[in-house]
Amino acid sequence: MSNPPDPLKPNLAETTGPHVQVVETEDAVERRAKEAYFTASQSQLIWARFKKQRAAMVAAIVLVVLVLSGLFAPFLSPYDPTIAGRDRDYTNGAPQLPQFCDKNGCSARPFIHAVERERSIATNFRWVTKVNEDKRHYLRFFVEGDRYELFGFIPMDTHLFGVEDAKIHIFGTDEDGQDIFSRTLHAIWTSMQVGTIGVFIAFVLALIIGGISGYYGGWIDGVIQMITDAVRTVPAIPLFMAVAAFMPPEMTAEARFFYISMILGLIGWPTLARRVRTHLLTERNQEYVLAAQLCGASSGHVIRKHLLPSFTSYIIVDLVISFPYMVLSETALSFIGLGLKDPVSSLGVMLQKATSADVLLNYQWYFIPVLFFIALVMAFVFVGDGLRDAADPYSDNSR
Amino acid sequence: MLNFSRFVVTRAIMAMITLIIVSLVVFSLMELVPGDCAERYLAFKNTQGSGISVADIETERKRLGLDQPFLTRWGLWIVNAFQGEFGDSCILRVNIAQLLGSKFWLSLGICLASLTLAYAIAIPVGILSAATNNPYLNNGLRLFSYLGLAMPNFLLALIIMLISTVWFGETLTGLFSKEYRDAPWDWDKFVDLLKHAWLPVFILGWSATAFALQTVRALMSDEIGKLYVTAAAARGVHGRRLLWRYPARHALGPIINSLGFDLNRIFNELPIVALILVMTDAGALLIEALARSNDQQLAGAIIFLLTASIVTLNFLTDVLLAVIDPRVRKSILR
Numbered sequence: 001m002s003n004p005p006d007p008l009k010p011n012l013a014e015t016t017g018p019h020v021q022v023v024e025t026e027d028a029v030e031r032r033a034k035e036a037y038f039t040a041s042q043s044q045l046i047w048a049r050f051k052k053q054r055a056a057m058v059a060a061i062v063l064v065v066l067v068l069s070g071l072f073a074p075f076l077s078p079y080d081p082t083i084a085g086r087d088r089d090y091t092n093g094a095p096q097l098p099q100f101c102d103k104n105g106c107s108a109r110p111f112i113h114a115v116e117r118e119r120s121i122a123t124n125f126r127w128v129t130k131v132n133e134d135k136r137h138y139l140r141f142f143v144e145g146d147r148y149e150l151f152g153f154i155p156m157d158t159h160l161f162g163v164e165d166a167k168i169h170i171f172g173t174d175e176d177g178q179d180i181f182s183r184t185l186h187a188i189w190t191s192m193q194v195g196t197i198g199v200f201i202a203f204v205l206a207l208i209i210g211g212i213s214g215y216y217g218g219w220i221d222g223v224i225q226m227i228t229d230a231v232r233t234v235p236a237i238p239l240f241m242a243v244a245a246f247m248p249p250e251m252t253a254e255a256r257f258f259y260i261s262m263i264l265g266l267i268g269w270p271t272l273a274r275r276v277r278t279h280l281l282t283e284r285n286q287e288y289v290l291a292a293q294l295c296g297a298s299s300g301h302v303i304r305k306h307l308l309p310s311f312t313s314y315i316i317v318d319l320v321i322s323f324p325y326m327v328l329s330e331t332a333l334s335f336i337g338l339g340l341k342d343p344v345s346s347l348g349v350m351l352q353k354a355t356s357a358d359v360l361l362n363y364q365w366y367f368i369p370v371l372f373f374i375a376l377v378m379a380f381v382f383v384g385d386g387l388r389d390a391a392d393p394y395s396d397n398s399r
Numbered sequence: 400m401l402n403f404s405r406f407v408v409t410r411a412i413m414a415m416i417t418l419i420i421v422s423l424v425v426f427s428l429m430e431l432v433p434g435d436c437a438e439r440y441l442a443f444k445n446t447q448g449s450g451i452s453v454a455d456i457e458t459e460r461k462r463l464g465l466d467q468p469f470l471t472r473w474g475l476w477i478v479n480a481f482q483g484e485f486g487d488s489c490i491l492r493v494n495i496a497q498l499l500g501s502k503f504w505l506s507l508g509i510c511l512a513s514l515t516l517a518y519a520i521a522i523p524v525g526i527l528s529a530a531t532n533n534p535y536l537n538n539g540l541r542l543f544s545y546l547g548l549a550m551p552n553f554l555l556a557l558i559i560m561l562i563s564t565v566w567f568g569e570t571l572t573g574l575f576s577k578e579y580r581d582a583p584w585d586w587d588k589f590v591d592l593l594k595h596a597w598l599p600v601f602i603l604g605w606s607a608t609a610f611a612l613q614t615v616r617a618l619m620s621d622e623i624g625k626l627y628v629t630a631a632a633a634r635g636v637h638g639r640r641l642l643w644r645y646p647a648r649h650a651l652g653p654i655i656n657s658l659g660f661d662l663n664r665i666f667n668e669l670p671i672v673a674l675i676l677v678m679t680d681a682g683a684l685l686i687e688a689l690a691r692s693n694d695q696q697l698a699g700a701i702i703f704l705l706t707a708s709i710v711t712l713n714f715l716t717d718v719l720l721a722v723i724d725p726r727v728r729k730s731i732l733r
Contacts, residue, residue, distance in 0.1 A: 230420035233659075233713070234706050235666040241689045242428045242698060328551050332671055335553065336686055354557060355675060361564055370554060377549035385545075 046313060049390035056386020063379040066372070070189035074148035077182030078162045081345045086177040087167045089117055093129060095172040095180075095365050098139050111136040112168055137163040172365035174353060184369040187345040188376060194261045194346070195326040199319055201265025202326075206272035207315075213273070214280025215303065221277070232270040237332055239267055244338040253343045260339050264326050272318055279311050313391035321384035324377040331373070347373045406721055414714040421706045422477045429695040430469065476699075485700035495700045499681060503704055505592075506673075506681040510665045512600045514658070517607035522654070525615025526647055529623055540612060547609020552668040556602045556675040602672055603665050611654070611661065618653060622646035655720055659713030666705050681705075 040048070050056060069076055079087075087093070098110035114135035143162035150156050162168060171180035213224040243263050247256060283289065284307065292302050333339030334348025342349060347369055353359060354366040467475075479485065485495040528540050550558075622628070623646045631645050673682035685701045688694040 226416060226420060230417050230424060233417060233663065233709050234421055234424065234702065235663050235669075235709070237667045238670060238685060238689075238702050238705060239428075241670070241685070242425070242702060245689045245695075245698070246431055324549065332551060332553060332668075336671055336674060338689065351557065355560075364561060364565065367558070367561060370558070374546075374549050374554070378545055381545050381548050 042313065046387070046390045050386055053386045053389065056382050056389075059379040059382030059386065062375060063383055066188060066376050066379065067192065069185055070192055072150070073182075073185035073189050074150055075156070075158070076160050077179070077185045078143075078145060078159050078168060079179045079182045080146040080148070081178065081183045081186040082343050083176060083178065087169065087173055087179065089177070090115055090129060090167065090169065090173050091177040092175050092363050093169055093173040093177070095368070096169055098168070098170070102136075104134065107136075107138075109138045111138045112163060112166075113137075114166060137166040137168070139163055139168070171368045172363070174350070174363075174366065180350070180365065180368060183345040183350055184372055187347050187350060187369060188372060190257075190340070190344055190346045191327045191330060191373070191376070194257065194264065194330045194340075195323050197258070197261035198264030198268060198326040198330070199323055201262060202268035202272060202322070203315075203319060205265065205269040206276055209269065210273035210276030211280065211303075214277035215284065217281065221281075225274075225277070228270045228273055231267070232274075236267060237329065240264070240329060240333050241336070241338055243267070244333055247338075253341060256340055257344060260330060260333065264329055268322065268326060268329075272315070272322065275318060276311075276315070279314070280307060283307055283310055313387075317384060317388045317391050320380060320387055323384075324380040327373075327377060327380075403721065407718055410714060410717050410721075414710050418707060418710050419477065421710070422480060422703055423473060425699050425702050425706070426473045426476055429699040480700070480703055485703075486696055495697055498697070499684070499700065499704070502679070502684060503681045503701070506669060507708055509596055509599055509680070510603065510662060510669060512596070513604035513607055513665050514662055516600060516604040517611050517661070518654075520604075520608050521611035521615050522651070525612050526619050526642055526650075528612075529616050529619030530642055540616070544609040544613045547606040547612075550606075552602050552605055553671040553675055555605050556672050559598070559602065560675065599672055599676055599678060602676075603668060606668070607661055607665050610664065614654060614657065615650065618650040619646060622650045652720060652723070655716050655723075658716045659709050662712050663709050666709070 037045075050060075073081075093115070096112045096115075098112055100106055100108075100110055102113070114132045114137055115129050116132050117129055139161060140163060141161050142158050143164075144157050145159045145162055147155065147157045167179070169179050169181065171184060173179055174183075209224060209228070213221045213228075240263060243266075244260065247259055251259070289302055289306055292306050293299075297305075330339055330346065331348040331351075334341075334346050335351050336348075337352065340346045340349055350366070350369055359366050476486075483496055485499075487494055524540065528537055531537075625646070628641070628645050631641055636644070669680075669682035670685045671682075672678075673680055674686050677683075681701050681704070685698060688697040688701070
């Protein structure tokens with residue numbers, strides 16, 4: 001069946017004459033590029049400049065992958081990250097990497113060797129985990145396992161991968177037998193959530209405080225700046241520690257989670273507030289503001305339509321850059337035992353166990369999550385830096 | 400000269416006001432911790448077998464002056480704090496000034512050493528990297544700076560501990576060898592301290608160096624393209640002399656200015672690094688007071704002292720800058 005011919009788009013292949021190819025002149029290409037450049041919105045320009053930076057693009061991809069793996073953590077991780085998903089028979093177990101070959105030959109489906117616990121006179125009557133190289137557990141995809149709720153409301157029990165009749169721990173297990181891989185994925189998500197809430201609270205506070213300070217100036221600015229400076233002068237982590245010390249130890253994990261996020265937000269505002277204030281102080285004397293005022297614009301209109309848009313890109317960049325600090329502060333706080341506590345997985349919580357000499361000497365896989373967090377924070381820093389370069393309209397000149 | 404002393408006095412008063420606001424914040428935080436010193440101390444006594452009644456708590460409260468209104472107690476606390484007197488610790492029942500004593504100076508010394516190390520590396524390397532167009536050097540430094548941001552000091556400390564235990568089998572912990580731990584200060588103890596202190600100094604200096612490097616580089620790149628540098632180069636000044644005498648002088652102003660906040664950043668990490676490296680300094684005491692024993696008096700004193708050092712450093716750097724750069728003087732006296 002052939003469609004009726006469209007008179008606007010003649011099918012050149014079906015015409016009997018010589019093949020015609022539509023070729024644009026170089027001039028036209030250049031003109032179109034220029035036109036696109038001059039009519040592009042600010043976000044399109046930033047995106048165009050951002051795409052040129054290879055490192056930032058790679059970091060952005062890494063970041064997206066990490067965020068997605070955090071979002072789909074319950075599906076991607078084979079087991080429940082809490083104590084409920086523990087493997088009693090494989091505590092402090094080494095990472096099990098799926099392999100294709102062993103001394104008994106190869107297989108197309110990757111497998112892991114079975115582990116058995118035994119206690120005999122040879123092991124001094126202690127339980128010892130031994131790898132049985134003759135027994136294989138094959139890797140399976142989309143297996144059914146622990147129940148979970150994807151995005152918090154879709155009940156499911158399918159996990160991306162698993163093995164039959166046994167458990168697989170690709171990052172090993174901790175002293176309770178909890179799967180470190182599952183915990184890492186959930187920890188990424190936890191940290192992102194804490195960071196997002198913290199950044200959001202800090203952002204709102206900074207805009208309000210910095211906005212008032214910068215817009216009114218004078219003695220209001222003076223008083224607010226003194227308070228801001230005082231908060232900025234106290235070292236943040238000792239201050240976090242002091243605030244976190246009020247949390248009663250019997251608090252539930254969820255309440256603790258929100259409390260920590262709030263603390264991070266309540267202490268994290270001064271830097272951004274100061275920047276907003278400085279920016280408003282200089283911007284409010286600019287000619288375009290004066291021009292708008294002369295045209296009879298109200299001050300509310302000037303702030304909303306002229307002052308704020310003049311540095312939204314800056315604020316967004318600042319948010320991206322301050323995000324890793326929130327994550328790191330949470331990690332540090334949890335690490336010393338003042339932040340999140342055990343049923344919740346976060347890097348700090350997981351690292352608490354890693355300071356003992358026993359772990360350092362024998363169970364180095366406790367450190368695998370650290371690599372993920374360094375990757376996460378680095379990705380954020382690179383993306384933030386790339387965005388900063390891209391958002392700065394003068395950055396082209398210096399290159 | 401009169402102008403200058405007026406600047407110093409104004410700046411000193413501003414520093415005092417900052418300190419007073421900080422002390423209010425710290426004191427309020429201490430007050431917000433559930434339960435007060437009297438209860439805590441008596442509860443501690445209780446575990447040791449002596450029964451406690453409500454009346455006992457009241458007398459203890461009166462003895463500690465906890466029945467006074469908030470503002471009176473804050474006033475008393477701040478007046479005493481400025482004299483270096485912080486009362487007794489809630490739990491340990493020892494005078495805080497004595498308990499902290501040399502430990503605080505030890506911590507401060509370690510932090511200042513880290514700061515010095517950071518700047519000793521960052522200033523020449525930063526200037527160099529801004530001056531050359533070597534892409535390998537620049538990208539390497541960029542990566543290092545990002546790593547310094549992304550790997551907080553406590554992770555670095557943990558990783559160093561991991562490597563040192565796995566490869567060398569010994570842990571590089573503590574600040575003193577066993578025989579010097581409680582010994583009075585003398586030369587040998589000092590040497591022993593140096594043998595142990597390089598690791599915390601290095602770890603704490605790590606991100607400080609990365610930060611300082613980025614700042615130095617950015618400031619230098621801004622200055623280096625300016626006309627006066629070109630003019631100086633045209634007059635025949637070149638090489639190291641050109642860099643140091645013209646752009647570096649201007650670029651270093653903001654860096655001196657930010658010394659206080661760099662110290663702040665280092666203090667930030669001090670308690671956690673102290674915890675990992677099993678140091679016995681004020682940072683470790685702070686963790687102990689906040690996370691373990693909930694000793695608000697001690698914690699408040701340490702946070703106050705930390706902040707006071709930062710405010711002092713900020714004040715000193717501002718005065719130093721004013722000596723170098725008259726524009727700073729004007730900006731405050733305006």
